[in-house]
Amino acid sequence: MRALVLLALAACGSARADDDNRHDESSARMAFATVHEVFMHPRCMNCHPVGDAPLQFDDSRPHAMAITRRSERNGVACSTCHRAKNGTRPNQPPGAPNWHLPPAETPMVFEGRTPKQLCEQLKDPKQTGGKDLAGLVHHVEHDALVGWGWEPGPGRTPVKTPRAKLVAAMKTWAAAGAPCPD
Ligand code: HEC
Numbered sequence: 001m002r003a004l005v006l007l008a009l010a011a012c013g014s015a016r017a018d019d020d021n022r023h024d025e026s027s028a029r030m031a032f033a034t035v036h037e038v039f040m041h042p043r044c045m046n047c048h049p050v051g052d053a054p055l056q057f058d059d060s061r062p063h064a065m066a067i068t069r070r071s072e073r074n075g076v077a078c079s080t081c082h083r084a085k086n087g088t089r090p091n092q093p094p095g096a097p098n099w100h101l102p103p104a105e106t107p108m109v110f111e112g113r114t115p116k117q118l119c120e121q122l123k124d125p126k127q128t129g130g131k132d133l134a135g136l137v138h139h140v141e142h143d144a145l146v147g148w149g150w151e152p153g154p155g156r157t158p159v160k161t162p163r164a165k166l167v168a169a170m171k172t173w174a175a176a177g178a179p180c181p182d
């Protein structure tokens with residue numbers, strides 16, 4: 001009798017653990033949907049393009065004046081125009097400290113990535129410049145170029161999802177073992 005009760009209790013407990021896991025996993029998937037949505041915002045994607053050219057405006061067209069990663073090597077630094085602060089009038093260069101594209105060796109492409117592709121890429125330190133999940137969360141919470149997305153200067157649409165909500169979503173996703181969508 002006693003053994004049976006214990007058995008029943010144990011079964012119950014593990015059913016609850018399964019439920020908790022499923023719950024964690026489904027909230028993690030929802031959280032990752034928030035991450036993907038923000039990363040695809042033009043204020044983020046414009047510096048995380050497929051090719052060598054930064055993109056601009058809400059329609060993410062290639063940067064004017066044929067600016068690319070190669071421009072810097074040819075002596076035209078991004079900082080020639082992009083300073084530590086936004087220009088004060090529309091169409092003046094936006095600015096934040098150390099304005100750059102990610103390096104050519106780890107281009108950290110967001111443009112065109114499906115949620116599954118983005119998820120797998122973020123979990124591969126070879127593609128994140130060596131950052132693990134904690135490093136990514138820290139970057140999104142504190143980096144000045146990320147922060148610029150919410151204060152992009154006159155005439156540009158800021159990211160809509162609050163930064164704190166994005167950070168919370170990344171933490172939820174990471175804490176559940178960073179499951180990727182199918
Ligand atoms: C000759 C000046 C100049 C140089 C050099 C330059 N930019 Fe720009 N950039 C601008 C101007 C001006 C704008 C704003 C255009 C507007 O809003 O009408 C801009 C806009 C942008 C935007 C658009 C932001 C958005 O979301 O719409 C990005 C991203 C960007 N530049 C990245 C770069 C990067 C990266 C480099 C270096 C590889 C670079 N730029 C070099 C002048 C420059």
Ligand code: HEC
Nearest residue numbers: 039043044047099100101102108127128129139145146149
């Ligand atoms: C002006 C260009 C610029 C803008 C705007 C920008 N980033 Fe980045 N991002 C970079 C650079 C450069 C790096 C590499 C920095 C490093 O390795 O320390 C980077 C790295 C990252 C990384 C870490 C590595 C990885 O694999 O992804 C994340 C996450 C990220 N950015 C998210 C964002 C988000 C979210 C936004 C918008 C809210 C954003 N970025 C806007 C230039 C930009």
